[in-house]
Amino acid sequence: MTDINRQTIVESVPQKGFFGHPKGLFTLFFTEFWERFSYYGMRAILVYFMYYEVSKGGLGFAENTALAIMSIYGSLVYMSGIIGGWFADRILGPSKSIFYGGILIMFGHIALAIPAGTAMFFLSMLLIVMGTGLLKPNVSSVVGEIYSEKDHRRDAGFSIFYMGINLGGFLAPLIVGTIGMNYDNFHLGFAIAAVGMFAGLLIFILTKKKNLGLAGTIIANPLSATEKKKTFSFMGIGAAVIIILIAIAIPMGLLTFDTFIALIGILGILIPTLYFIVMYRSPKTTVIERSRILAYIPLFIASVMFWAIQEQGSTILANYADKRTQLEFAGIQLSPAWFQSLNPLFIIILAPVFAWLWVKLGARQPSVPTKFSLGLLFAGLSFLVILVPAYFGGNNSLVNPLWLVLSYLIVVIGELCLSPVGLSVTTKLAPVAFSAQTMSLWFLSNAAAQAINAQIVKFYNADTEMLYFGVIGGAALLLSLLLFMLSAKIQGFMKGVR
Template sequence: MASSLTKDSTGTAGTERTFLGQPRGLANLFMTEMWERYSFYGMRALLVLYLAAGVKDGGLGFDTATAVAIYSVYNAMVYLLALPGGWFGDRVWGARKTVAVSGTIIMVGHFLLAVPATASFFIGLAFIAAGSGLLKANISTMVGHLYPDKNDPRRDGGFTVFYMGINLGAFLAPLTIGLVGQKVNWHLGFAMAGVGMALGLVFYFMGFRHLAPESNMVPAPLSPAERTAVIRKAAIWAVVAAVAYAVVGMTGSLSIDWVLWPLTILGLALPAWYLVRVKRDPELSQVERSRMSAYVWFFVAAAVFWGIYDQTGSTLSLFADKNTDLSIFGWEFPASYFQSLNPLYVMALAPVFAWLWVALSRRGKEPSTLAKFSNGLVLVGLSFFVMMLAQAAAAGGVKVTPLWLAAVYLLQTVGELTLSPVGLSLTTKLAPEKYASQMMGVWFLAVTAGDSVIALLQLMGAPTDTEWWFASQGALAVLAGVAIYMFRKKVQPHMGGVH
């Protein structure tokens, strides 16, 4: 990760310090995101297991369906709140300040989880969701700011390097936080996540001078009248929610479902509403509107993908804990260790994909973005067909080999590398100028929509421990991938010169 000297665009010796051939600021954003993801994925590796663990084992004792629903709704809210997070970056603080504030909120949230009390646990989850939403859209936007030319050939590679930072943190987290949380104490594991976020903030503040000046600007600042109106509306909605829940509480019928159902419905309705709102904005140019029409295809494809992929921390984690042989050569490892497989695969394969896209581009043979998305959907669908077979093999309480999950994660990782970093880069290319940071929030709303569908199925009582659960979703993903590929020539002309 050492920096190196490079030459400027004129061919003369330059003094610009680079990071793996990329702008120097990418190194600090890499480290910040790595430690933030360490805290996020470390906590997430424990979350559904802690929720489902019995009270005598130090957990909260929820049934499987409720634990998966809570996990899915929490994950959906993390990405849902990326939308107002992007709005804060565009209209209130600018991307750089928003990331600084959000990292602090995340750190506080993890330390609240470390307190052995149910109330502080759920308050901590709310803090982490809010902070992660503020951070995610803006730190990805700052990566985009490092490449003023939207067709800079380094751009996709830069996002792939950034993505490797995410996965380095995600790889280390279950091996350390997961081990301590499951084998020593749940709350000590959560505290380790807070320390990780603190380290991320240190690297972030150290790298301010290497970030693009654009990251410190507020693209469309609120007027005093707009600021007053926003505060008034927020206060009104807060009062309405408080009164509604107070009334329900006085009737004695308040339960976790009163939180899960509204948030699930919000996670499905808001993405659709916001896409329509942006596309119909009269201030957008004709080219920007056309690009938004194309973007809808990518959004739907990503929602299907993430709805399946994000079950690695819920249904697959519970399968690992209950149905998988967790011993190798007599050594028993925690179920959370499986959460390190995906980032391990990414770190091994991401450089290969970064090189592959550049090499194919030079030869004029790089697949279109639509073709990459199609491949991602087919692969994630195939992974759930493998899970269908694993679930069948585990019938009757049989403990199956860990190789089943290893194969599932490998298929999902290859699919992820054809879809996720490319989708991040594409969003910065297709985003209307007015919605630069907010469109990163819209990209993350695809995760919200996918996770909300899974939460909805759980709230309606769909069983997750059957072959049908995995087969039906696998078939949906494969069909969606085929459809995307078949209609690629109709979508490409709407992308306004972006490729």
């Protein structure tokens, strides 16, 4: 996209109308709010839907299988963002990608709302993965398009947009979780998630022309007619080959659930590794940029470790809330799904505090590698905290819910040390020729983490609880210490980036 196109897009967007920001921010804020409401609402009850008995409205999967599926699902959602970004850049444009992605997500939730067994469940997962891959990265990119690069409101606009994400994530488990769990009707809960996505689509369709102007309509690097023909042919052949291989492998016992988990685990590590190799060896990468890539590698590894713990909030800790937590507290009957509102709630409360803290410290604030080590430190502590009630009360007693609240709070402190800093440093360390792809690489750290989680969650049960939390929490603390000790060395490889 040329500078002329960028300026033309900005001029087409009404620049006042939503808290002093472009009107388009209203459209994107509420589109993303409702999309996140639908996603986090579905996710709040999905693991319970999988392992609850059929008589209780669930699918009756084994608990470890359900936990592994949740991790694989999360990994595929983040991997699909790469494909969604490519479709937006080469074929559809961001606006159409958002629309078609929303349609797929809505139909995915509708499929979940239909009590039709395992086949419909896996179809819904496929639809939601594809839809989220199209919608999620492109909503964020359109937010960037409605501001000029020198607009002083830009960072504040992204902060408001980020607040929409967390508001949706906060409210969804409370509403969907209450209906899906307390009223023993998972399918009604999923239907509410579908309604949420429909609301987001409706807002997007009704307001985009007036509020967004040309934003999202430009295809950055469109395929030529010849390229399109070759691409679609290649995609068709590839899809046919995959279908044939699956049709052969399943009856032969070569493709099982365990081998599929192993395959995703390999891809979760292999894809980012290839990214690093290609960027480092590219002739378009300068000597300074190669040094910065080397500095980025330990930060990426730290990010994988962090997200491996943080993302277990919807798997292991969700199971812990259901099986090990006292759900009657202060005269209130708690739903285990409600605990998943804690992460976005604490982010809403603490994000302004951390923003103020970094500004207040100025040049005295910790370096990027040190902030990452702090993120890992708090992530490790969030798991070690869970050991305390088990140590004193044993594995059979129900735990006071405040221990779980404390665990979520501690990991959010770590998230605010690592996640926003990671987004920022990724843009600074990225080679010019690979700027967009390096941002995709950052999100792949989450995909890699959840792919690894799919392998390790099977080791969690009542008997191994203390060992599980202790080993993973301890590993995070050791990696935090190592990163802190190497922080000065890593900072040197960053060649002036702070």
